[in-house]
Structures are given as structure tokens and as C-alpha cells.
Amino acid sequence: MENFNVGIDCEDIDRWHNMLSKLESGAQHKLFTEAEHLYCKSFKNPEAHYAARWCAKEALLKALYPFCKVDLRQIEIANDKEGKPFFVISDPQVAKLNLAIRVSLSHSKKTAMAIVVVAVGPDAQNSII
Numbered sequence: 286m287e288n289f290n291v292g293i294d295c296e297d298i299d300r301w302h303n304m305l306s307k308l309e310s311g312a313q314h315k316l317f318t319e320a321e322h323l324y325c326k327s328f329k330n331p332e333a334h335y336a337a338r339w340c341a342k343e344a345l346l347k348a349l350y351p352f353c354k355v356d357l358r359q360i361e362i363a364n365d366k367e368g369k370p371f372f373v374i375s376d377p378q379v380a381k382l383n384l385a386i387r388v389s390l391s392h393s394k395k396t397a398m399a400i401v402v403v404a405v406g407p408d409a410q411n412s413i414i
């Protein structure tokens with residue numbers, strides 16, 4: 286029997302516009318992995334893609350609370366060859382759990398958002414597509 290939870294988050298993209306220089310080389314650089322930096326900077330509006338990824342990380346925290354804590358620096362959002370996002374989790378505390386996690390991102394001109402669905406249980410991987 287699987288258990289499910291969800292998390293959601295949204296961000297004002299303007300806030301991320303002001304953070305771009307800190308993200309590229311400053312104190313905030315480690316909020317994202319090198320692969321995420323490369324991905325976001327490949328767009329002409331990188332702040333929208335950074336904001337959506339931050340939303341996904343916050344939404345994951347919500348979906349996993351209070352089941353387990355996550356070190357956000359060990360969480361990456363990657364995209365498959367069709368553009369569909371997915372989590373790459375190197376936090377060993379989370380990786381060892383039998384979790385299936387799905388994420389969806391969206392960004393308009395002003396707002397980025399993400400929703401995360403988590404399933405836990407012996408057959409979690411087969412319980413959500």
C-alpha cells in the first residue's frame with residue numbers, strides 16, 4: 286500500500302532577476318548544481334528557470350515534511366530529452382527511501398511555480414506514471 290503527499294510553491298520572478306549576479310558567482314551559487322546553472326543560463330530569461338527550480342525544491346520539502354528532511358544542495362532538477370523535469374537526489378538519507386517523486390514546472394512572465402507528488406511504499410515506483 287502506497288502513501289502519497291503533494292507540495293506546491295510559487296515565486297515572483299522579479300526577485301530572481303535581482304539575484305542573478307549572486308547566483309552566477311556569489312554566495313547564492315551553491316543553491317543550484319553546475320548542471321542547473323548551465324541549463325538555466327542557456328535561456329534568455331534564466332531567472333524564470335532558476336525560480337521554477339527553487340519552487341520545485343521548496344515544494345519537495347513540503348511534500349516530504351515531516352516524513353524526512355532534505356539537504357537542498359543535494360537535490361537537482363534535470364530535464365529529460367523531451368524537456369520533462371525530474372529530480373536527481375544525491376542526499377543519501379532521501380535516496381535510500383523507497384520514494385517515487387514527480388515534479389511539474391511552469392513559468393509565466395511574472396511567476397514561476399512547481400508542484401511535486403511523492404509516493405512511498407513497496408511498489409511506489411509503479412504507483413505513479
Ligand SMILES: CC(C)(COP(=O)(O)OP(=O)(O)OC[C@H]1O[C@@H](n2cnc3c(N)ncnc32)[C@H](O)[C@@H]1OP(=O)(O)O)[C@@H](O)C(=O)NCCC(=O)NCCS
Nearest residue numbers: 333334335337338364366367368369370389390391392393
Ligand atoms: C511542456 C510544454 C506544454 C510547455 O508549456 P509552456 O506553457 O510553453 O511552458 P511552461 O512555462 O508552462 O512550462 C515550462 C516547463 O515545462 C516543463 N516541460 C517541458 N517539456 C515537458 C514535457 N515534455 N513534459 C513535461 N514537462 C515539460 C519544463 O520543466 C519547463 O520548464 P524548465 O525549462 O524550466 O524546466 C511544451 O513545451 C510542450 O508541449 N512540450 C511537449 C513536448 C515537446 O514538444 N517537446 C519538444 C522537445 S523534444
